[in-house]
Amino acid sequence: MIRGRTALRKGWQEGHVIVAPAEFAGSLSAVQVAAHLTAGLRRARPDIPVLPIPVADGGDGTVDAMVAAGFSRMQTNVSGPVGDSVVASFAMRAETAVVELAEASGLRRLRGRPDAASALYSTSTGTGELIRTAVAGGARRIVLGLGGSACTDGGAGLLTALGARLLDAHGHPLPPGGAALRRLAHIDTRGLLRVPLVVASAVDNPLLGRRGAAQVYAPFKGAGPREVDALEAGLARFAEITRRELGADEADRRGAGAGGGVGFAALAFLDATIRPGIEIILEELDFGAVVAGARVVVTGEGALDEQSLYGRAPIGVARAAWKAEVPVVAVSQRCEVDRDLLRRFGVEAAFALTDMEPDPRVCASQAGSLLEQLAVGIADAHLGRRLIRNY
Known part of the structure; x- marks a missing residue:
């Protein structure tokens, strides 16, 4: 290791x-x-x-912990949670890359405090861009740490960055953010980049409901009651269209609500496995032997x-x-x-x-x-x- x-x-x-x-x-x-x-x-x-x-357990500091353990730090410009460019890092060793959602799409990337607007429109696009960059650099396995996210978009931005197209009833691409998912009509996955993915998470929430991504975590990201309802509706629509078009029924899986629902996208579209983040990180560090x-x-x-x-x-x-x-x-x-x-x-x-x-x-x-x-x-x-x- x-x-x-x-x-x-x-x-x-x-x-x-x-x-x-x-x-x-x-x-x-x-x-x-x-x-x-x-x-x-x-x-x-x-x-x-x-x-x-x-x-670390998959949230803030995961990349830093891996770099301290001997991984190489790789940096690139990606989209921040509200669309501005940020410099974000991932860790890499051999063919394994460790990508941290908070690096590109985290609350710490917001300029100022989270508010209702950022809660509705924040996106996981930058995290998808980090994964794409890692694959282009030779990664054949991705460990994706979820935690500290600013977004509640169900991973829609991540999928878009990896080549999927999320379209409304007129065939137009949806704008970023979880609220826009209420208008989702079709998902085109023909251009989706697929790579072996392991999700490291410290939570096991489902996508929807009282323990779901919107109702539990969106208030910490600036959402009030109206925004929570809009985000819940968007995630529910996303789950419905995914089930109808892909036959993937992952909304109730443990961890689907992690990272603002990025766990759902990883499960439904990328055939990921979700495990406790600290277990994965300790394995990468060869902790059992040390x-x-x-x-x-x-x-x-x-x-x-x-x-x-x-x-x-x-x-x-x-x-x-x-x-x-x-x-x-x-x-x-x-x-x-x-x-x-x-x-x-x-x-x-x-x-x-x-x-x-x-x-x-x-x-x-x-x-x-x-x-x-x-x-x-x-x-x-x-x-x-x-x-x-x-x-």
Whole structure:
């Protein structure tokens, strides 16, 4: 898998520490979190080897995590979520490309805060352009991370960028965005570029309904009640025409609503498989081999909450470490889930920056130095002996 990681671990003795956090959203990237934790651990215990492995679950930071692990960063100009040109990256190694929806079509690409207009018209076109560029560069397998999207277009823009045509009753191409799908009459897939695709997602929502892409996630993208209704209607029309013309009935599949419905397009048109994003990323990082013989794994993310228990990075890391019988410590900016419950999911101990500094604004602005202090405490508490499981 990761050639550099394989070479590194060959010279290591039993008892190394792995630092495998996800990003602290709005504060530090996964790479930065790993660097600060590593610095604190090394300061406290310079005798113990520490291996930083930033991780992600398919959302923001996925490309950065893969680049940190030895993939090459490739950059290109693509369409942003509202049509303006942006410079976006994907990660590539050999014939595998890792494409992150948030890179081209994410909320962070909007100029200003999301609003009703951006909710209706944002598109996944740029993500399709990234995939096309990766294929042109030699990729024969695409890992597509979903998360952090600005769009609720069901993947219509992605399909258009890959050569499909979505037409109204007069044979005219639909404009971008989920609301326009209400006028969809015909889908022409004769020019569609097809490539083996694995979707990495942290959510399992269906396309439609109260747990669907529009009703659950569109409000976070600037949609009010009217916009949610319009987007729901557009996605429902998209699913209906897809079923009628392609015979593909994927709207109720787990993960079809991921990435504003991009999961649906991947399933129905590209014959994709959808898996928990953190599992895919850990496989690409060869985590199962690297964790063997470790003393402890330190993982975490910005907020440990109930959602963390269902598909997000820290629990995925904990499950992988469990298989290797390596205990796990989690860190976060704030911890909103009972520590005893975390133990049931394989997390031996959990530490939050708010335990040290109760002001969340200070936690965000001084997250790096606080993480280093926290790492020193973790080293004092957990690296003098091997942790003993009590669950």
